[in-house]
Amino acid sequence: MVDLEGKVALITGGARGQGAAEARLFVARGAKVVITDVLTDEGRALAESLGGAARFVRHDVTDDDDWNAAIAVALGEFGGLHALVNNAAIYTRKPLVDTEPEEFDRILRVNLTGAFRGIRAAVTPMVQAGGGSIVNISSQAGLEGLRSHSAYGSSKWGLRGLTKMAAMELGPQGIRVNSVHPGPIATPMIPQLTTGPGSYPTLPLQRTGLPEDVAELVAFLASDAAAYITGAEVSVDGGLSAGKFFVPNVIES
Numbered sequence: 639m640v641d642l643e644g645k646v647a648l649i650t651g652g653a654r655g656q657g658a659a660e661a662r663l664f665v666a667r668g669a670k671v672v673i674t675d676v677l678t679d680e681g682r683a684l685a686e687s688l689g690g691a692a693r694f695v696r697h698d699v700t701d702d703d704d705w706n707a708a709i710a711v712a713l714g715e716f717g718g719l720h721a722l723v724n725n726a727a728i729y730t731r732k733p734l735v736d737t738e739p740e741e742f743d744r745i746l747r748v749n750l751t752g753a754f755r756g757i758r759a760a761v762t763p764m765v766q767a768g769g770g771s772i773v774n775i776s777s778q779a780g781l782e783g784l785r786s787h788s789a790y791g792s793s794k795w796g797l798r799g800l801t802k803m804a805a806m807e808l809g810p811q812g813i814r815v816n817s818v819h820p821g822p823i824a825t826p827m828i829p830q831l832t833t834g835p836g837s838y839p840t841l842p843l844q845r846t847g848l849p850e851d852v853a854e855l856v857a858f859l860a861s862d863a864a865a866y867i868t869g870a871e872v873s874v875d876g877g878l879s880a881g882k883f884f885v886p887n888v889i890e891s
């Protein structure tokens with residue numbers, strides 16, 4: 639079991655979905671967590687349910703002042719910052735020609751530039767803490783093409799690339815940077831997903847992923863157990879990115 643005792647983590651988009659599962663798991667493994675989101679009611683309720691080990695901060699990842707305020711809570715309330723999970727994102731699915739440039743920009747501003755702002759803000763406190771771990775939540779849509787995902791997919795490919803660039807620059811300062819690539823995960827982002835055995839028959843593991851499936855990986859990457867892992871991209875997707883599970887039988891005579 640991954641040990642996060644003594645770690646202080648900031649998780650963006652942590653009011654619900656995967657971020658909330660990560661906050662619960664981090665606290666269960668001994669970490670102190672600053673949960674941030676634009677969803678104030680959900681975020682506050684989650685932090686209260688976790689007791690003294692968690693705080694909620696209203697934080698829009700597109701705003702540098704919000705970043706500074708959120709990190710100040712980690713430093714002021716918990717005495718440092720060891721892990722940053724860039725999890726906040728918005729999703730859209732529509733044909734490229736129907737995607738307005740303004741919408742494309744908005745998706746990049748939250749999903750990619752938001753994480754970039756976070757990395758910039760986290761470096762100094764992490765160096766002061768003696769090193770740290772940054773986990774960027776990309777997507778299967780950041781590993782391959784996905785129809786009708788030009789804006790979202792570009793943001794997730796960008797985040798995967800930013801992960802590599804940041805790992806190069808920040809490794810010498812003791813900061814590891816990795817990307818996580820979830821497949822279909824049952825959260826409010828894609829409400830039509832169902833769960834349970836057989837819920838996703840076109841995957842090798844045959845089911846939709848749960849937020850807790852992703853949280854285990856994120857906790858591992860945030861922990862000292864992953865001390866020699868940086869610049870990596872790790873899938874948690876039921877086998878989606880491993881290959882084609884169903885091959886169309888078009889050549890059978």
Ligand SMILES: NC(=O)c1ccc[n+]([C@@H]2O[C@H](COP(=O)([O-])OP(=O)(O)OC[C@H]3O[C@@H](n4cnc5c(N)ncnc54)[C@H](O)[C@@H]3O)[C@@H](O)[C@H]2O)c1
Pocket residue numbers: 650651652653654655656657674675676677697698699700724725726727728748775776777778819820821822823824825826827828
């Ligand atoms: N659900 C999936 O199938 C899936 C698949 C691959 C990757 N992902 C990624 O996983 C991460 C978590 O998503 P989720 O599935 O939990 O979805 P979610 O919609 O439940 O959670 C995303 C959170 O980000 C917050 N957020 C949005 N804009 C924000 C902003 N400007 N500032 C701060 N917070 C903001 C939302 O309020 C929400 O709480 C995202 O990066 C998402 O792109 C999800």
